[in-house]
Amino acid sequence: MSDEQQPPKIEFPCENYPIKVLGDADSEMHALVLTVMERHAPGFDETRVTINQSSKGRFQSVTVWITATGIEQLTAIHTDLRISKKIKMVM
Template identity: 60%
Template sequence: MSEQQPPKIEFPCEDYPIKVLGDAGDELRELVIDVMERHAPGFDQTQIRVKDSRNGTYQSLTVRITATGERQLKTIHEELIASSITKMVL
C-alpha cells in the first residue's frame, strides 16, 4: 500500500486560514494580531473570526493570511504555541 501524501501548497497562497484555540480574552486576540502582523504584515484584521466555547472559557480565532512559504507558517505556529494562553494552532 502506498502512503497518501498531504496536498502540496503552492506559495504564495492567498486566503490561507490559521485557527488558534486558547484562553478566552483580549490577550489571545492581541497575541494573534501581534504574531500575524510580524509574519504576514497587512493581513485583514476585520476578517478575524472569533468563536467562544460553550462555557466561555476558551475561544477560537480564525485568521486568513497570504502564506509565503513553509518557513513562515512554521514560525507563526511556533510563536503562537509558545504562549501559555494558546492551547492549539491549526
C-alpha cells in the first residue's frame, strides 16, 4: 500500500470548472483568453469571467468558468494559452 495520496479524479462533463490564467496586465491578454475559451468551450458564460489586478498593476489574473468535457479539451486550452508570451501561468 502506497503512502502517496492520489489527486481527485474529475468526472466529465464537469460543470463550473474554473480555469485561471495569470499574465501581463493588458487587454490583449484578456482578449486572448476569451478567444481560446470560445474555441475550446463554446458558449461559456462570459458574465462569470473575473479579472483581478496585481497590487502594482503589472499582472492580472483572468478566471473563466467552463463545462469541461475531457482531458483532451483541458490540454488543448492549456497548450493554446501557453503559446503567448503574455501568459505566465495557467491553472
